[in-house]
Amino acid sequence: MQTLAVVENGSVVIGHDGLIKAVGSAEIIESQFKGATFDNVLDASGMCVLPGLVDAHTHPVWAGDRVHEFAMKLAGATYMEVHEAGGGIHFTVAHTRSATQQHLLAALQSRLERMMRAGTTLVECKSGYGLEMDTELKMLRVIHAARQSLPIEISATYCGAHAVPKGKTMEEATQDIVAVQLPKIKELMASGDLQVDNIDVFCEKGVFDLNSTRCILQAGKDMGLNINFHGDELHPMNSAHLGAELGALAISHLEEVTDDGIAAMANAKTSAVLLPTTAYILKLSPPRARDMLDAGVIVALGSDFNPNAYCCSMPMVMHLACVMMKMSMPEALAASTINAAYALNRSQTHGSLETGKQGDLVIINAPRWEHLVYQFGGHQELIRYVIIKGEIVYENEKVLTL
Ligand SMILES: N=CN[C@@H](CCC(=O)O)C(=O)O
Numbered sequence: 086m087q088t089l090a091v092v093e094n095g096s097v098v099i100g101h102d103g104l105i106k107a108v109g110s111a112e113i114i115e116s117q118f119k120g121a122t123f124d125n126v127l128d129a130s131g132m133c134v135l136p137g138l139v140d141a142h143t144h145p146v147w148a149g150d151r152v153h154e155f156a157m158k159l160a161g162a163t164y165m166e167v168h169e170a171g172g173g174i175h176f177t178v179a180h181t182r183s184a185t186q187q188h189l190l191a192a193l194q195s196r197l198e199r200m201m202r203a204g205t206t207l208v209e210c211k212s213g214y215g216l217e218m219d220t221e222l223k224m225l226r227v228i229h230a231a232r233q234s235l236p237i238e239i240s241a242t243y244c245g246a247h248a249v250p251k252g253k254t255m256e257e258a259t260q261d262i263v264a265v266q267l268p269k270i271k272e273l274m275a276s277g278d279l280q281v282d283n284i285d286v287f288c289e290k291g292v293f294d295l296n297s298t299r300c301i302l303q304a305g306k307d308m309g310l311n312i313n314f315h316g317d318e319l320h321p322m323n324s325a326h327l328g329a330e331l332g333a334l335a336i337s338h339l340e341e342v343t344d345d346g347i348a349a350m351a352n353a354k355t356s357a358v359l360l361p362t363t364a365y366i367l368k369l370s371p372p373r374a375r376d377m378l379d380a381g382v383i384v385a386l387g388s389d390f391n392p393n394a395y396c397c398s399m400p401m402v403m404h405l406a407c408v409m410m411k412m413s414m415p416e417a418l419a420a421s422t423i424n425a426a427y428a429l430n431r432s433q434t435h436g437s438l439e440t441g442k443q444g445d446l447v448i449i450n451a452p453r454w455e456h457l458v459y460q461f462g463g464h465q466e467l468i469r470y471v472i473i474k475g476e477i478v479y480e481n482e483k484v485l486t487l
């Protein structure tokens with residue numbers, strides 16, 4: 086992760102199938118493609134071409150913002166105090182349950198477009214503000230519809246165990262998920278009505294304990310979903326051990342992971358999806374990225390976009406990861422591209438500029454790629470083009486000239 090393969094004076098060729106046909110020295114590629122005709126040629130002289138960014142953790146389908154709770158937290162309330170008082174996830178659940186599918190889709194599309202303008206070309210999107218079958222399905226359908234209407238690529242996650250719904254015990258909620266919700270999702274996946282990739286649980290004191298988490302994740306795995314869950318965020322829960330044991334692809338947060346948990350994840354090749362925005366907003370001690378990297382854990386990053394952490398920008402996440410979690414800029418970029426693709430089981434096709442992979446690019450108007458991390462909040466002026474499968478999905482004519 087420390088050594089990125091930076092090509093000076095490079096070219097990249099993307100075919101009509103959206104895949105990279107060649108990448109490397111411009112001189113070699115020019116002679117290789119002599120006489121070829123191209124639909125479009127972009128002159129990126131003086132600019133940098135990076136792989137499209139991958140956001141490995143978001144909650145982008147919801148109604149009702151929580152700006153009032155931001156004020157409460159600034160005044161000293163903790164995340165769990167707000168949650169236990171019926172706010173937090175419960176507030177968003179009430180608003181999302183009563184929102185129409187159409188309203189949720191319009192909100193999701195505008196958030197995804199915002200992410201795309203910040204360079205994200207592949208994003209994980211969770212359900213989890215329904216906590217009962219109808220609303221969870223409504224959210225998954227909205228994610229499915231966004232996938233069909235926008236070029237940004239989506240990895241969909243069922244997160245019906247995001248909180249214990251009001252009026253149910255944890256055991257009852259677990260039973261409902263395993264015996265009612267997951268079988269229905271399985272049926273809709275089989276008929277092609279839904280495409281769900283991952284299963285998630287918020288494994289936390291006062292939410293889902295280790296046993297319930299195990300039971301839900303195992304049931305999801307049995308129907309072919311990748312395990313990708315919230316663990317060891319506010320309290321050490323042994324989530325890392327559980328994830329390693331179940332063959333989880335990813336565990337998010339991990340602010341409170343133990344040394345043993347880190348070793349178990351490294352051994353099992355379970356990636357850590359670290360979310361600096363959450364630690365920043367909730368004033369948590371930042372996840373121990375350095376210890377994880379030193380132990381050989383596959384570290385990825387995500388924006389954690391949700392009504393608690395309203396951030397759509399992976400460049401800002403990379404900056405925070407460097408400053409708060411002591412990651413280097415190359416590590417932050419690898420964590421937001423190839424490693425984030427790994428967390429979503431897409432590293433064979435996404436996350437780097439290699440022949441045969443998908444032609445997803447971010448082109449910035451700066452002489453060094455590091456500007457994308459360094460210019461905090463400056464991505465709107467820096468990003469010149471965003472390209473997905475060889476198509477320009479965002480073009481910004483107002484880029485700054487340095
Ligand atoms: N920790 C649990 N879930 C989210 C927060 C969701 C919310 O507060 O609405 C997270 O990843 O930070």
Ligand SMILES: [Zn+2]
Pocket residue numbers: 142143144315337389391
């Ligand atoms: Zn989350």
